[in-house]
Amino acid sequence: MAGGILVIAEHLDGKVAPSTLELIAAATSLRVERHGVRLVVFGHGVKELADHLAGYTVDVLVAEHPLLAEYTGDAYVQAVRGIVESTNPRLVLIAHTAQGYDLAPALAGAMDLPVLTNCLAIDLQEGRLVAARRILNEKVHVEVEVRSDRPIVVTMRPGATPPQGTGRGTMSVTEVPVSIDPAAVRVKFVRMERPEVADIDLSSADVIVSAGRGIQKKENLRLVEEFAKAIGGVVGASRPLTDLEWLPKTRQVGQSGKTVRPKLYVACGISGAMQHIAGMKDAGLILAINTDPTAPIFEVAHVGFVANVLELLPAVLKELKAG
């Protein structure tokens, strides 16, 4: 039963990752001929999850094993490998998430397969896969192609494809055997650590003014704080600022921080890397201040100010005080 596309589902704490629905949509839109699209759910006690996913108009395979109860690269690579070998798909689709960074290249390395990661869009043509990517801080678009008679491992950037909706009726759910050699599972799960409780809850704020590396010095945070206060907002940050400990980790907006949806989001000196955008793109009104007119933040912002934030903010504060 060769051909088709194998999509790897991602889930945590019994919940499907939103990126999985995006992968289903991306795979379905490729209109592959034989066998179409199959979604594989790996885990332990995930039958219910698999049934749920079959509602998204995709055939589901469930691969259960006690060693898949918690994700580890070693166990997953073995399990995925077994299914890739027995089904020989043209593509293996994985989300470009923390789990995807871990799994996709390691699978490709272990099986000696081609791999393309962090793709925004893919097109499967006769004999080749063409993928669209962004490089150099999102400032350059690139299309690359891969030709291979082996399955191609692809990771898709979360948020790049609209998610698959539920359809009429459900598709098949098939249990597939998994064999995992416990001795070859060298990576052992120890525990999960949950983030600390926040000093303020960014995700409930109506107005967020976020500072990025463009503010240049810790002292300049005062300016951002003063501006936030003037418009009844709280201060958030891009990751480099919380890494530098200029602000607590709980103020970080983005993939590895908070996802926020305020009425107003002002990005001050933030370039707009995909991991930052992931956390704020759904804000009601997005304003961005950046000296670089090509900064990708201007693609998600509604209004962009090409200015030095250290000059613009004092000028705006003056305007606001003048009334």
Next chain:
Amino acid sequence: MALNLVVCLKQVPNPDLQFQVAPDGKDIKREGLNYKVNGADEYALEEAVRLKEKHGGRVVVLTLGPKRTEPMLREALAKGADEAVRVAYDDPAAFDVGKNARILAAAIRTLPHDLVLTGVQSDDYAYSATGGLVAGLLGLPHASVVTRVAVHDGDLEVACELEGGLERVVALPRPALLTIQFGANTPRYAPLPAIMKAARQPIKEIGPAALGLPGWDAIPLPYAFGVVRLSPPVAKGHAEMITGPIPEQAKKLAQLLREKGFVRR
């Protein structure tokens, strides 16, 4: 328990720059770019040097790239690396992550390694794939997006960052490969005497022959890779752009905030 540490360093164009596509559409224009060490790799190097200081051992920094990478390697020597190796692969673009990783893996095979560290992602191509590929190719256990590393007698315990601030702690035996996340530590500055000393240190060069290959294109690949075309991004949406003198921009911003009801008075 001395550790043989190998750190992969990539040299990238300063990402704050604006970029132009070369006339043939196969690369960016490279004249006049300035280059630096990849952001995440600074944390990988610092982590390696700290592990060496704590447990003893040696740090070898490894890059795949043209001659222009040498200052980056010397900077790493000045920050505490013991040896620098350059895989003399001179393609200025080197877009094929699978090929790069296969060459790096072949080079790492020739170096003693208890622990291989890479950055979590390159600032220029953002594949987040090199580390995992190298681990898979070398059969090493690995962990990704690592923010903390503890070395115990037989194994390692590391924290891997997931989405939304969650961390998964895992244990794994050595030899292993870890991809190190931004912010894992605070990278040090190189002291002046060390910079002077590093300027005189030799950099080892590895060509294809040293890896038993007649040329870099002889590295076996299970696929053919090609760059179709580079182009300026076509944005799905774009901000209404405000430019001009600061006082005017400030007026517009203040007016906008008032109109939308974000100014309380």
